[in-house]
Amino acid sequence: MNVFQLLAIDHVKANTLLNEIASSSEYDIAMRARLCSELKRELELHSEGEKAHFYPALKRHPETSEFVQDALRVHDRMETALADIEDCPPDSREFLEKVGKLEELLLLHVQQEETEIFPTAERTFSPNESNVIAEKIAAMRPTRLQPAE
Numbered sequence: 001m002n003v004f005q006l007l008a009i010d011h012v013k014a015n016t017l018l019n020e021i022a023s024s025s026e027y028d029i030a031m032r033a034r035l036c037s038e039l040k041r042e043l044e045l046h047s048e049g050e051k052a053h054f055y056p057a058l059k060r061h062p063e064t065s066e067f068v069q070d071a072l073r074v075h076d077r078m079e080t081a082l083a084d085i086e087d088c089p090p091d092s093r094e095f096l097e098k099v100g101k102l103e104e105l106l107l108l109h110v111q112q113e114e115t116e117i118f119p120t121a122e123r124t125f126s127p128n129e130s131n132v133i134a135e136k137i138a139a140m141r142p143t144r145l146q147p148a149e
């Protein structure tokens, strides 16, 4: 698996969790809390991996270095949006608004990466480099539990 495939899988996971949160019942606070902590963990792993190995690789190439600053700005906004969700009681009226804000930012992040950054980087990085970055990111992660059916 190369780095683009790995990061795109993360994007799908985060998006799926956000959809689950958005469609969850306001009466099931425990479920919302569980999904939110899962989402936080997914986004943290994703963000740590990108910042540790993917963005530094983008910076090494003149074709891709200019993408990094904007990408990091969106990461900061996502972190703030995530913290806002955590500060919000899961059964409050504002909860879904805050979830919606994070959904918008995740969409922006995914669009930036998948429509612009990944295609350019894929043309720029050697296949070996793309694989090595994926391995380094995977090595930062605990062995995953099997996904729930």
Ligand SMILES: [Fe+2]
Pocket: 007, 011, 046, 050, 109, 110, 113
């Ligand atoms: Fe990403």
